[in-house]
Amino acid sequence: MNNLIDKLKKPGLPRSIAELALLALVIFASRSVFGDWNYVPSGSMKPTLVEGDMIYVDKLAYDLKIPFTTLHLAEWDDPIRGEIVVFYSPKDDIRMVKRVIGEPGDTILMRDNRLIINGQPLNYSAPDQQTVSVLNDEEQQSFLFATEQLPGVDHAVMRQPTPTPQSNFGPVTIPAGEYLLLGDNRDRSGDSRFFGLVERERILGQATRVLISWNGDNFYLPRAGRINHLR
Secondary structure (H helix, E strand, O other), rough: OOHHHHHHHHHHHHHHHHHHHHHHHHHHHHHOOOOEEEEEOOOOOOOOOOOOOOOOOOOOOOEEEEOOOOOOOOEEEOOOOOEEEEEOOOOOOOOEEEEEEEEOOOOEEOOOOEEEOOEOOOEOOOOHHHHHHHOOHHHHOEEEEEEEEEEOEEEEEEEEEOOOOOOOOOEEEEOOOOEEEHHHHHHHHOOOHHOOOOEEEEEEEEEEEEEEEEEOOOOOOOOOOOOOOOO
16 A cells, blocks of 8 residues: 555656646547547448448548547548448437438439439449348348449449338439438438438548458457458
8 A cells, every 4th residue: 555655656657647648639639630440330331331340431531620520621522422431410410321322413312222313323233242241141131132333333232122211212402512321221221311411521531441340140259351341
């Protein structure tokens, strides 16, 4: 006990605490400005992202922000159709991950889970079986899968065999400074169909790769083949 009291009395202790606090501030400020990671808690982006994926978020992809805020010091790019972004929901400020489907000026509508962008129906082709294989057997048998061919980006989507209220929406014309974001799991995603369009300032950065993936169905062991996966 006396030894502990003696250590606390040492003049170097406050300095050490201050140095640790400064180091922590630098680390968290760096995460806020340069790059961060985001845990995927739900299946709204299946089959592209699954529960347990830890994704890297490039916060310098579009702009430079004041640490710990969404205020922009400078902007040099904007999200483009097909990119996966991390943002704050306009409904409840929860941090979310979705795909950019509509940019400012676009007119978007969906009919039977098939997107039509600026009057042009998208093409859909056979799914990438490697992407689908990360899902469990029940999901693979219960859902329908396809490759959605967005301009410049082909990516997997999934839907239920029976249409749902989310299978149709629009047309929606997107004003300046806003984006339409959807999950790749089209019938099980809370996205712009529920909370509306997302303002540019709410977008934190671009999800660029999977750092690691924890499999909750297998004692949270890392999934093989997920590192750097993202489409």
